[in-house]
Amino acid sequence: MPFALYMLGLAVFAQGTSEFMLSGLGPDIAADLDVSLSTASTLTSAFAVGMVIGAPVMAVLSRRWPRRTALLAFLVAFLLVHVVGALTTSFAVLLATRVVGALANAGFLAVALVTAVAMVEPHAKGRATSALLGGVTIACVAGVPGGALLGQFWGWRSAFWAVALVSLPAVLAILRSVPAGAPDAAVTGVRGELRSLREPRLGVTLLLGALVNGATFCTFTYLAPLITDVAGFREAWVPALLALFGVGSFLGVTLAGRFADRRPVPFLLGGAALLLAGWVLFAVTAANPVAAVALVLVQGALSFGVGSALITQVLYAATRAPTLAGGFATAALNVGAAIGPVGGGIALSAGLGHRSPLWVSALLVALALLVGAVALLSRRQAPSGNESRWSSPQVNSATQRRG
Known part of the structure; x- marks a missing residue:
């Protein structure tokens, strides 16, 4: 993998840390800025909304810039807003x-996904995607617990400074190692790319990505009370188990990078079936500490493995949207990250107990499997002239080489 790809992953690590670290900093921010905890929690919601809106919008706006210019603009903006956030005394x-940081994050990730797959061979999109998204999983392992520790020892502002400092070497490396390239607007028209959303394979893959990611963040958001109130762990164990989930997610992304390019359909079907079984088993055995530890690791791996493979398939499927494919994928992931916690929160508010987010996660994955099965059945029954819409990446690449 090119060195520049790992530098993109470093920037994604900083952005992933920023996205998730507020879960442990909310009380300190509320006390320091004299607002309620519920008001402080809107910082997380604002970031999520900015990511959903920002991914396609920023991808469209940056099409007239060379990719290196777009990456640098988004990353520098992201860095600067964290400096402002660390200095401000105003909520x-x-x-x-x-909000601005989320827009910059979304734009960077959308462009980075397209840039990453352009750096590698046509059949290596899965490995490129896993190298990039590895930054998010490492943020779960080290960035989020690290941000919480910084907040405990030096205050919440230190976590914002840390994100800005980690972003700085990525800015310098992108400036030196990412090719300038030509503006994407010169490649294809935006209307044509947006029309590609009507293609069945792309639309279905985006929906599956949203559902699987929704299941992941439904449980991840409420993992702390599940660990303490159901599994019986002390609160001191929560950071370690959150980090264990991150370790599993890193393993899952790495595994997806090796296999999602070669046999995507068996990998996705088998992984999703195991993911569904894992959520059900977790819900049933959550009171057993040993089972809870094992399933935190396993479900982290399965969730991010299947999710990463689906992102790769979006990039393969978006043959008519080469410049907005990253925006489509990023938006789908963040739609899932928004609806999952809402579903878990509704279940908790209904008095269904701390296991209920696990059942909501299982329901979302079951729905994804149902949608995927219907799509596969439709592909098999489609007239021969329409089969190319649903063909595998290998078949598409072979067809392009022959052309």
Whole structure:
């Protein structure tokens, strides 16, 4: 893998840390800025909304820039808003920095996904995607617990400074190692790319990505009370188990990078079936500490393995949207990250107990399997002239070589 790809992954690590670290900093921010905890929690919601809106919008706006220019602009903006966030004493300003930071994050990830797959061979998109998204999983392992520790020892502002400092070497490396390239607007028209959303394979893959990621973040958001109130662990164990989930996610992304390019359909079907079984088993055995530890690791691996493979398939399927494919994938993931916690919260508010997010996760994956099965059945029954819509990446690449 090219060195520049790992530098993109470093930037994604900083952005993933920023996205998730507020889960442990909310009380300190609320106390320091004299707002309620519920008000402080809107910082997380603002970031999520900014990511959903920002991915396609920023991808469209940056099409007239060379990719290196777009990556640098988004990353520098992301760095600067964290400096402002670390310095401000106004909650309104901090909230604004979260929105702007999310827009910059979304734009960077959308362009980075397309840039990453352009750096490698046509059959290596899965490995490129896993190298990039490895930054998110490492953020779960080290960045989020690290941000919480910084907040405990030096205050919440230190976590914002840390994100800015980690972003700085990525800025320098991208400036030196990412090819300038030509503006994407010169490649294809935006209307044609947006029309590609009507293609069945792309639309279905985006929906599956949203559902699987929704299941992941449904449980991840409420993992702490599940660990303490159901499995019986002390609160001191929560950071370690969150980090264990991150270790599993890193293993899953790595595994997806090796196999998702070669046999995507068996990998996705088998992985999704195991993921569904794992959520059900977790819900049934959550009171057993040993089972809870094992399933935190396993479900982290399966969730991110299947999710990463689906992102790869979006990039393969978006043959008519080469410049907006990353925006489509990023938006789908963040739609899932938004609906999952809402579903878990509704279940908890209904008095269904701390296991209920696990059942909601299982329901979302079951729905994804149903949608995937219907799509496969439709592909098999489609007239021969339409089969290319659903053909595998290998078949598409072979067809392009022959052309």
